[in-house]
Amino acid sequence: MSFSESLAAIVAENRNHLLGIHPSWKRIRLGDIADIQNGFPFASEQFSPSPPGMPLIRIRDILRNPTTTYFQGEYPPEFIVKAGALLVGMDGDFNSAVWHGEPALLNQRCCKVSLISNEYDHRLLAYCLPGYLAAINAHTSAITVKHLSSRTVSDIPLPLPPVGEQQRIADTLDELFSDLDAGVAALERVRAKLKHYRAAVLKAAVEGALTANWREQHPDTESAAAQLARILTERRRRWEEAQLAKFQAAGKCPPKDWQAKYKEPVGPKLDGSPLSQGWCWATADQLCTLINDGEHIQPSYQPVGFPMLTAKHVRDGFVEFRNVEFIGKSDFDACLRRCAPEENDVLIVSVGATTGRAAIVGRCDPFAIVRSVLLLKPIVSARYLLRWIQSPWCQTYISRASGSSAQAHLYIADTKSIPVPLPPLEEQEAIVAAVEDQLSVIEHLEGDLEAKLKSAQALRRTVLRHAFTGQLVPQDPNDEPASKLLIRIAAERDERARQATGAKLVKRKPQTWRRRAAKN
Numbered sequence: 001m002s003f004s005e006s007l008a009a010i011v012a013e014n015r016n017h018l019l020g021i022h023p024s025w026k027r028i029r030l031g032d033i034a035d036i037q038n039g040f041p042f043a044s045e046q047f048s049p050s051p052p053g054m055p056l057i058r059i060r061d062i063l064r065n066p067t068t069t070y071f072q073g074e075y076p077p078e079f080i081v082k083a084g085a086l087l088v089g090m091d092g093d094f095n096s097a098v099w100h101g102e103p104a105l106l107n108q109r110c111c112k113v114s115l116i117s118n119e120y121d122h123r124l125l126a127y128c129l130p131g132y133l134a135a136i137n138a139h140t141s142a143i144t145v146k147h148l149s150s151r152t153v154s155d156i157p158l159p160l161p162p163v164g165e166q167q168r169i170a171d172t173l174d175e176l177f178s179d180l181d182a183g184v185a186a187l188e189r190v191r192a193k194l195k196h197y198r199a200a201v202l203k204a205a206v207e208g209a210l211t212a213n214w215r216e217q218h219p220d221t222e223s224a225a226a227q228l229a230r231i232l233t234e235r236r237r238r239w240e241e242a243q244l245a246k247f248q249a250a251g252k253c254p255p256k257d258w259q260a261k262y263k264e265p266v267g268p269k270l271d272g273s274p275l276s277q278g279w280c281w282a283t284a285d286q287l288c289t290l291i292n293d294g295e296h297i298q299p300s301y302q303p304v305g306f307p308m309l310t311a312k313h314v315r316d317g318f319v320e321f322r323n324v325e326f327i328g329k330s331d332f333d334a335c336l337r338r339c340a341p342e343e344n345d346v347l348i349v350s351v352g353a354t355t356g357r358a359a360i361v362g363r364c365d366p367f368a369i370v371r372s373v374l375l376l377k378p379i380v381s382a383r384y385l386l387r388w389i390q391s392p393w394c395q396t397y398i399s400r401a402s403g404s405s406a407q408a409h410l411y412i413a414d415t416k417s418i419p420v421p422l423p424p425l426e427e428q429e430a431i432v433a434a435v436e437d438q439l440s441v442i443e444h445l446e447g448d449l450e451a452k453l454k455s456a457q458a459l460r461r462t463v464l465r466h467a468f469t470g471q472l473v474p475q476d477p478n479d480e481p482a483s484k485l486l487i488r489i490a491a492e493r494d495e496r497a498r499q500a501t502g503a504k505l506v507k508r509k510p511q512t513w514r515r516r517a518a519k520n
Contacts, residue, residue, distance in 0.1 A: 002147045003140045007155055010135050018131030018461065021159040022470025026482040031154030032493050033117040034125070038090075038150050039079065039106040046073040055104035057081055059089040062110065066101030079106045086113040086126055090148040094133040094140075098126050111150055116496070119163060119489050123170035128468055132156045159468055160486060162479035169467050176463055184456050191449050194442050201438045202391040208276030210434040211427055215277060224280040224422045231287060231379050236262055238289050268419050279423050285416035287385065290377040292339040293350060293412060294369035299331035306332035307367040311349040314359045314373060317386065319347065327368065335368035339375040346376040346385055348398075350410040356398040358389040374415055384428040387435050388420055 011019045021027065030036075042056060053070030061067040081087065082103050088096045091109045106112055113129070115122050133148075136156075140146045161169065204210050215221075239262055247254050265285035275281065284291060299308070305326035313320045327335070341347065345361045351372035360382050369375060378385045388394055397418060402408040423431060466472040 002149060003136050003152050005139045007136075007152070007157060010139055011132075011157055014135075015138065016131060016135055016461075017465050018128075018468060019135060020465070020469045022161065022475070024475065024482065025470065026160040026486045027157040028120070028160040028486065028489060029154065030113070030129075030156040030158055032489060033115060033120045033158075035114045035116055036150040036153050037079075037106070037112045037114065039108045039110040039112075040076060041108040042071050042075065042105060043073060046071055048072050054080075055102055056107055057087065057099070057101075057104045057110060058107045059091055059109055061101075062087050062089045062097050062099075063095050065097065065099065067104055071105055075105055080104070081106045081112060086122070086129070087111070088113060088129070088133065088148070088153060090150075090153075091145055094137040094146070094148050096126075096129050096133055111153060113153070117489055117492055119485055119492070120158075120160075121163075121166040121170045123174065124161075124166050125158070127170070127173055127464065128158060129156070131464065131468070132158070160482050160489075161470065162476075162482050162485060164476055164479040165470075165473065168473040168476075172473050173463070173467055177460070180456060180460060180463075184453065187449055187453055187456070191446065191453075194446055194449070198439060198442050199392045201435060201442070202387060203393065205431050205435045206388050206391045206393065206421055208279065208421075208423065208427075211423070211430050212276075214427060214430045218426065221278060221424045221426050223278050224282075224424050227425055228280055228282055228286065228422060231282075232265070234379055235265070235286070235289055266417055269417075275421055276423070278427070279421055282420050282422045283416060284376065284385075284418040284420055287380045287420055287422070288376045288378050290339065290375065291412055291416050292375050294371050294373045294375070295335045295338055296371050298370065299327040299335070301325040302328050305329070307365075308332075308335070308370065309367050309373065310370050311352060311354060311357075311372045314347050314349050314354075314357055316357060317359055317390070319359050319361055319364070321364070321367075324367075332366075332368055336366065339369065341367060341369060341375055342377075344378070344382040346378060346382055346389070348374040348376065348389065348410065348415065350374045350402075350415070352408060355402045355408040355410050356389070356395050358386055360386050374410065374412065376415070380422070381425070381428040381432060383432040383436075384423075385420070387432065389418075394418065 014020055039057075046053075047056065048070045049068060051070055053072040054075060055067050056069045056071040057067050058069055061069070080103050081099055083100055085099045086096065087099050087106070088094065088111050089109070090111055096113075113125070115125065136148065136152065137146065140148075201210075208215070240259060243258065243261075244254065247258075266283050267286065268281035268283050295308075301308075303326070305328050307321065307324040308327045309319065309321075309324055313324065341361050343361055343363050347359050347361065347369065349355055349357045349372065376385070389398075398410055399408075401414040401418075402410040463472065
């Protein structure tokens, strides 16, 4: 939905503490000092992930700089963005950033903010605009995708210090944030390395490298092939028990040849792929008694009732029960008849940007799940299955199976076909222990990094709050007052309006003359 509240009220409330000003300053409407240019609706069928073509800036590129999308058609040159331009994303979270990439085209739902007045420092604008956009974002309803209009951007009431103070504030912020940003970049590099190390640990685990010594010390362990045969027998036995229980509950005798209705699970298609000694390939279907998704018909939520979890509650390795919605008893019972998550079950997000994220259900009260979550009931070690799903190999498989469209979707049939390298049962436990030992160190370091990054973010907000309220640099009594600056900006605006009106009249005169000449 679009923003529809009062900017004046939001600024007065100043919930994020970044919208204040010094008592001696004034405010200036952004549209009075800058042009707002909306992006162009370039045809998506001419997008390409690689050259040739002209780089194209989409909403997702504004913060990450540069783009990985190229437009391979003709384009209006006035939509070319050069380095140094200030861009705003007009859907989603309303982010803004200075573009540092190569010249690129500006796509729709993005806008470029270009100063047309010499009375406002472009660096100060780049520093203060995000706080106002964040406040607008917080006051925009999110029933669907949030939308920001160029009119709202134009109406933002920016702080207007004297010109000299603007420059002193921007200079000080440049100096302080150069060091802070360098520190944050270093922390982000470490976090990226830890992410790669985590992936390397999981890769080594599911390839058997972590337990190579363990296999040498346990040569007489039952082979995975023998284990798989027992699992398949156990899987059928559990199905038969469940069927008999259904017949008994319905007061019916089992019909003739009812066992023939058992569906053998799909087998692996990677039998020739190399594996560690004693391992074999299986599929998720062979290793689970049930693979199903959550409720397809969304029940209406109630103020109180029984919990229904969505994809956002499936975290990386665990299920989160904060901020859950509730449904009524009859709806809850219907959901559980479809699939009832229990302790040591595995959940996988099956729709959207987090497709493939997986978690183990811990000890908890019963809960329901929605369609965007898959439920797996494993016969093997649930913790080993989780680590396999989290491994780079399996995540790549899931990414390909779920498609490359805007809305990824992992279907039940594809989930059943996921290949799983199956170690002997004892080695599964050894792998899980080795992985969790190493990942615990990584998670501890990641926690420290996250705390440092949050501290840096809090420090940045504090510095900005002081800057925008006139507390970062001293006021200079020799500066021209902001009130006179405001008058001069208004005169500039009026002059631009007069010139624009004159330009329109000049364009119309030849057309009028031609019409009159045609009549004569």
